[in-house]
Amino acid sequence: MTTLTAQTPQVYNVFIRATPEQIWDAITKSEFTQQYFYGARIDVRGDRRFSAIGELEWDDEVLESDPPRKLVHGWVSGYDSDMAAEEASRVTWEIEAQDGGITKLTVVHDQLEGAPKTAENVAGGWMYILSGLKTLLETGKPLAG
Amino acid sequence: MQYLTGDYLVTYHRSVTDDDRVFKALADPTRRFLLDRLFKRDGRTLTELESGLEMTRFGVMKHLRVLEDANLVVTRRSGREKLHFLNPVPIRLIHDRWIDKYTEHRVAALADLKHELEESA
Numbered sequence: 001m002t003t004l005t006a007q008t009p010q011v012y013n014v015f016i017r018a019t020p021e022q023i024w025d026a027i028t029k030s031e032f033t034q035q036y037f038y039g040a041r042i043d044v045r046g047d048r049r050f051s052a053i054g055e056l057e058w059d060d061e062v063l064e065s066d067p068p069r070k071l072v073h074g075w076v077s078g079y080d081s082d083m084a085a086e087e088a089s090r091v092t093w094e095i096e097a098q099d100g101g102i103t104k105l106t107v108v109h110d111q112l113e114g115a116p117k118t119a120e121n122v123a124g125g126w127m128y129i130l131s132g133l134k135t136l137l138e139t140g141k142p143l144a145g
Numbered sequence: 146m147q148y149l150t151g152d153y154l155v156t157y158h159r160s161v162t163d164d165d166r167v168f169k170a171l172a173d174p175t176r177r178f179l180l181d182r183l184f185k186r187d188g189r190t191l192t193e194l195e196s197g198l199e200m201t202r203f204g205v206m207k208h209l210r211v212l213e214d215a216n217l218v219v220t221r222r223s224g225r226e227k228l229h230f231l232n233p234v235p236i237r238l239i240h241d242r243w244i245d246k247y248t249e250h251r252v253a254a255l256a257d258l259k260h261e262l263e264e265s266a
Binding site: 011012013108127130132 | 163186187188216219221230232233234235236237238240241242
Protein backbone atom coordinates (compact mmCIF):
# COMPACT_ATOMS: atom_id res chain seq x y z
CA MET A 1 0.00 0.00 0.00
CA THR A 2 2.52 2.56 -1.16
CA THR A 3 -0.12 5.22 -1.73
CA LEU A 4 -1.12 5.46 1.92
CA THR A 5 -0.02 8.71 3.41
CA ALA A 6 1.60 8.54 6.82
CA GLN A 7 -0.64 11.28 8.21
CA THR A 8 -3.83 9.31 7.70
CA PRO A 9 -5.05 7.24 10.63
CA GLN A 10 -5.70 3.60 9.82
CA VAL A 11 -9.00 2.15 11.02
CA TYR A 12 -9.79 -1.57 11.14
CA ASN A 13 -12.91 -3.29 12.30
CA VAL A 14 -13.93 -6.89 12.90
CA PHE A 15 -16.94 -8.62 14.48
CA ILE A 16 -16.01 -11.61 16.63
CA ARG A 17 -18.21 -14.24 18.23
CA ALA A 18 -16.62 -13.86 21.68
CA THR A 19 -17.06 -11.84 24.87
CA PRO A 20 -15.26 -8.51 25.46
CA GLU A 21 -13.31 -10.24 28.27
CA GLN A 22 -12.07 -12.96 25.89
CA ILE A 23 -10.93 -10.31 23.41
CA TRP A 24 -9.23 -8.34 26.17
CA ASP A 25 -7.28 -11.42 27.25
CA ALA A 26 -6.41 -12.24 23.65
CA ILE A 27 -4.80 -8.83 23.09
CA THR A 28 -3.01 -8.51 26.44
CA LYS A 29 -1.62 -12.02 27.11
CA SER A 30 1.21 -13.69 25.26
CA GLU A 31 -0.32 -17.18 25.44
CA PHE A 32 -2.85 -15.84 22.92
CA THR A 33 -0.87 -13.25 20.94
CA GLN A 34 1.78 -15.73 19.90
CA GLN A 35 -0.93 -17.66 18.06
CA TYR A 36 -2.04 -14.81 15.78
CA PHE A 37 0.28 -11.77 16.12
CA TYR A 38 3.12 -12.91 13.85
CA GLY A 39 4.27 -15.13 16.69
CA ALA A 40 4.89 -12.13 18.94
CA ARG A 41 4.65 -12.66 22.69
CA ILE A 42 2.85 -9.57 23.96
CA ASP A 43 1.98 -8.90 27.59
CA VAL A 44 0.33 -5.79 28.98
CA ARG A 45 1.43 -5.28 32.58
CA GLY A 46 0.77 -2.04 34.42
CA ASP A 47 1.71 0.88 32.21
CA ARG A 48 3.90 -1.09 29.79
CA ARG A 49 3.15 -3.32 26.83
CA PHE A 50 5.99 -5.84 26.47
CA SER A 51 6.70 -7.42 23.08
CA ALA A 52 9.07 -10.20 22.10
CA ILE A 53 9.68 -11.95 18.80
CA GLY A 54 12.45 -14.53 18.95
CA GLU A 55 15.44 -12.80 20.54
CA LEU A 56 14.04 -9.30 19.98
CA GLU A 57 12.41 -7.62 22.94
CA TRP A 58 10.98 -4.13 23.37
CA ASP A 59 8.18 -2.38 25.19
CA ASP A 60 5.75 0.48 24.62
CA GLU A 61 3.90 2.82 26.93
CA VAL A 62 0.31 2.04 27.89
CA LEU A 63 -1.55 5.37 27.61
CA GLU A 64 -5.01 4.21 28.69
CA SER A 65 -6.32 0.93 30.04
CA ASP A 66 -10.01 0.31 30.71
CA PRO A 67 -10.54 -3.48 30.68
CA PRO A 68 -12.37 -4.93 28.84
CA ARG A 69 -13.38 -1.87 26.81
CA LYS A 70 -10.41 0.17 25.75
CA LEU A 71 -6.65 -0.09 25.48
CA VAL A 72 -4.43 2.67 24.12
CA HIS A 73 -0.69 2.22 23.77
CA GLY A 74 2.32 3.58 21.96
CA TRP A 75 3.70 1.67 18.98
CA VAL A 76 7.31 1.38 17.98
CA SER A 77 8.08 -1.26 15.34
CA GLY A 78 10.75 -3.01 17.40
CA TYR A 79 10.86 -5.94 14.96
CA ASP A 80 12.81 -3.94 12.37
CA SER A 81 15.82 -1.71 13.07
CA ASP A 82 14.94 0.89 10.39
CA MET A 83 11.38 1.24 11.59
CA ALA A 84 12.34 1.05 15.26
CA ALA A 85 14.27 4.31 14.76
CA GLU A 86 11.07 6.12 13.80
CA GLU A 87 8.95 8.10 16.26
CA ALA A 88 6.35 6.28 18.33
CA SER A 89 2.82 6.14 16.90
CA ARG A 90 -0.37 5.19 18.74
CA VAL A 91 -2.72 2.19 18.69
CA THR A 92 -6.24 2.25 20.15
CA TRP A 93 -8.28 -0.94 20.69
CA GLU A 94 -12.01 -0.39 21.23
CA ILE A 95 -14.09 -3.37 22.34
CA GLU A 96 -17.89 -3.08 22.17
CA ALA A 97 -20.37 -5.85 22.99
CA GLN A 98 -23.17 -6.25 20.40
CA ASP A 99 -26.35 -8.31 20.42
CA GLY A 100 -26.20 -12.07 20.02
CA GLY A 101 -22.85 -12.81 21.65
CA ILE A 102 -20.95 -10.78 19.07
CA THR A 103 -18.31 -8.22 19.97
CA LYS A 104 -17.08 -5.43 17.73
CA LEU A 105 -13.37 -4.79 17.82
CA THR A 106 -11.99 -1.60 16.29
CA VAL A 107 -8.29 -0.86 15.93
CA VAL A 108 -7.16 2.68 15.16
CA HIS A 109 -3.49 3.19 14.38
CA ASP A 110 -2.74 6.92 14.27
CA GLN A 111 -0.14 9.58 15.10
CA LEU A 112 1.88 8.07 12.27
CA GLU A 113 3.34 11.41 11.14
CA GLY A 114 6.80 10.53 12.38
CA ALA A 115 6.68 6.92 11.22
CA PRO A 116 6.08 6.66 7.44
CA LYS A 117 7.79 3.27 7.08
CA THR A 118 5.78 1.85 9.95
CA ALA A 119 2.56 3.26 8.41
CA GLU A 120 3.21 1.38 5.20
CA ASN A 121 4.36 -1.78 6.95
CA VAL A 122 1.41 -2.18 9.32
CA ALA A 123 -1.24 -1.48 6.66
CA GLY A 124 -1.16 -5.08 5.45
CA GLY A 125 -0.35 -6.48 8.87
CA TRP A 126 -3.40 -5.37 10.81
CA MET A 127 -5.90 -7.19 8.61
CA TYR A 128 -3.85 -10.38 8.87
CA ILE A 129 -3.68 -10.02 12.66
CA LEU A 130 -7.41 -9.30 13.07
CA SER A 131 -8.39 -12.13 10.77
CA GLY A 132 -6.15 -14.45 12.79
CA LEU A 133 -7.57 -13.18 16.09
CA LYS A 134 -11.14 -13.83 14.93
CA THR A 135 -10.26 -17.32 13.75
CA LEU A 136 -8.45 -18.13 17.00
CA LEU A 137 -11.30 -16.96 19.24
CA GLU A 138 -14.06 -18.56 17.17
CA THR A 139 -12.40 -21.89 16.42
CA GLY A 140 -9.78 -22.22 19.15
CA LYS A 141 -7.16 -22.75 16.46
CA PRO A 142 -4.71 -20.37 14.79
CA LEU A 143 -4.91 -19.73 11.04
CA ALA A 144 -3.10 -22.35 9.00
CA GLY A 145 0.25 -21.27 7.61
CA MET B 146 -32.61 -28.08 10.81
CA GLN B 147 -30.41 -25.79 12.85
CA TYR B 148 -31.70 -27.33 16.05
CA LEU B 149 -30.63 -30.76 14.89
CA THR B 150 -27.10 -29.79 14.09
CA GLY B 151 -26.45 -27.61 17.11
CA ASP B 152 -24.61 -24.32 17.25
CA TYR B 153 -22.14 -25.21 14.55
CA LEU B 154 -24.55 -24.54 11.71
CA VAL B 155 -25.81 -21.35 13.32
CA THR B 156 -22.26 -20.06 13.59
CA TYR B 157 -21.54 -21.20 10.07
CA HIS B 158 -24.73 -19.61 8.82
CA ARG B 159 -23.82 -16.26 10.33
CA SER B 160 -20.41 -16.19 8.75
CA VAL B 161 -21.99 -17.11 5.42
CA THR B 162 -24.38 -14.16 5.58
CA ASP B 163 -21.45 -11.88 6.48
CA ASP B 164 -19.65 -13.15 3.39
CA ASP B 165 -22.81 -12.65 1.33
CA ARG B 166 -22.88 -8.98 2.27
CA VAL B 167 -19.25 -8.55 1.25
CA PHE B 168 -19.72 -10.25 -2.12
CA LYS B 169 -22.90 -8.28 -2.74
CA ALA B 170 -21.19 -5.02 -1.83
CA LEU B 171 -18.31 -5.79 -4.19
CA ALA B 172 -20.65 -6.75 -7.05
CA ASP B 173 -21.10 -3.15 -8.17
CA PRO B 174 -18.68 -0.92 -10.12
CA THR B 175 -19.56 2.28 -8.24
CA ARG B 176 -18.90 0.65 -4.89
CA ARG B 177 -15.60 -0.79 -6.12
CA PHE B 178 -14.71 2.69 -7.38
CA LEU B 179 -15.43 4.14 -3.93
CA LEU B 180 -13.23 1.48 -2.29
CA ASP B 181 -10.44 2.21 -4.77
CA ARG B 182 -10.71 5.90 -3.94
CA LEU B 183 -10.30 5.14 -0.25
CA PHE B 184 -7.42 2.80 -1.02
CA LYS B 185 -5.64 5.69 -2.76
CA ARG B 186 -6.33 8.02 0.12
CA ASP B 187 -8.10 6.93 3.27
CA GLY B 188 -10.26 8.96 5.66
CA ARG B 189 -12.41 11.02 3.27
CA THR B 190 -15.64 12.98 3.63
CA LEU B 191 -18.77 12.27 1.61
CA THR B 192 -18.14 15.44 -0.40
CA GLU B 193 -14.68 14.25 -1.40
CA LEU B 194 -15.94 10.79 -2.26
CA GLU B 195 -18.79 11.98 -4.47
CA SER B 196 -16.71 14.42 -6.53
CA GLY B 197 -16.35 13.27 -10.12
CA LEU B 198 -19.12 10.69 -9.78
CA GLU B 199 -22.11 11.21 -12.07
CA MET B 200 -24.54 10.46 -9.31
CA THR B 201 -26.63 12.31 -6.74
CA ARG B 202 -25.32 12.73 -3.22
CA PHE B 203 -28.18 10.51 -2.09
CA GLY B 204 -27.09 7.80 -4.52
CA VAL B 205 -23.52 7.87 -3.23
CA MET B 206 -24.81 7.72 0.35
CA LYS B 207 -26.82 4.61 -0.51
CA HIS B 208 -23.73 2.90 -1.91
CA LEU B 209 -21.70 3.88 1.15
CA ARG B 210 -24.43 2.42 3.36
CA VAL B 211 -24.11 -0.95 1.59
CA LEU B 212 -20.33 -0.81 2.05
CA GLU B 213 -20.78 0.03 5.74
CA ASP B 214 -23.24 -2.84 6.22
CA ALA B 215 -20.63 -5.18 4.77
CA ASN B 216 -18.08 -3.61 7.15
CA LEU B 217 -15.89 -2.67 4.18
CA VAL B 218 -16.15 1.00 5.08
CA VAL B 219 -15.91 2.32 8.64
CA THR B 220 -16.79 5.89 9.60
CA ARG B 221 -15.24 7.98 12.35
CA ARG B 222 -16.05 11.49 13.47
CA SER B 223 -13.26 14.02 13.36
CA GLY B 224 -14.48 17.32 14.71
CA ARG B 225 -17.49 18.27 12.59
CA GLU B 226 -16.59 15.91 9.78
CA LYS B 227 -17.56 12.30 9.24
CA LEU B 228 -14.64 10.50 7.66
CA HIS B 229 -14.85 7.23 5.71
CA PHE B 230 -12.13 4.61 6.06
CA LEU B 231 -11.47 1.50 4.01
CA ASN B 232 -11.65 -1.60 6.20
CA PRO B 233 -10.02 -4.49 4.31
CA VAL B 234 -10.51 -7.05 7.12
CA PRO B 235 -13.63 -8.73 5.62
CA ILE B 236 -11.79 -9.28 2.33
CA ARG B 237 -8.90 -10.77 4.26
CA LEU B 238 -11.34 -13.05 6.12
CA ILE B 239 -12.73 -14.33 2.84
CA HIS B 240 -9.20 -14.83 1.60
CA ASP B 241 -8.12 -16.70 4.72
CA ARG B 242 -11.23 -18.83 5.04
CA TRP B 243 -12.10 -19.59 1.43
CA ILE B 244 -9.40 -18.84 -1.07
CA ASP B 245 -6.52 -20.20 0.99
CA LYS B 246 -8.39 -23.44 1.47
CA TYR B 247 -8.59 -24.14 -2.25
CA THR B 248 -5.40 -22.60 -3.55
CA GLU B 249 -2.83 -23.24 -0.83
CA HIS B 250 -1.35 -26.42 -2.31
CA ARG B 251 -1.42 -25.26 -5.91
CA VAL B 252 0.09 -21.89 -5.09
CA ALA B 253 2.77 -23.56 -2.98
CA ALA B 254 3.55 -25.92 -5.86
CA LEU B 255 3.85 -22.99 -8.29
CA ALA B 256 6.04 -21.06 -5.87
CA ASP B 257 8.32 -24.09 -5.57
CA LEU B 258 8.44 -24.42 -9.35
CA LYS B 259 9.28 -20.73 -9.78
CA HIS B 260 11.99 -21.05 -7.17
CA GLU B 261 13.50 -24.10 -8.87
CA LEU B 262 13.42 -22.49 -12.31
CA GLU B 263 15.09 -19.36 -11.01
CA GLU B 264 17.73 -21.37 -9.18
CA SER B 265 18.64 -23.32 -12.29
CA ALA B 266 18.52 -20.29 -14.61
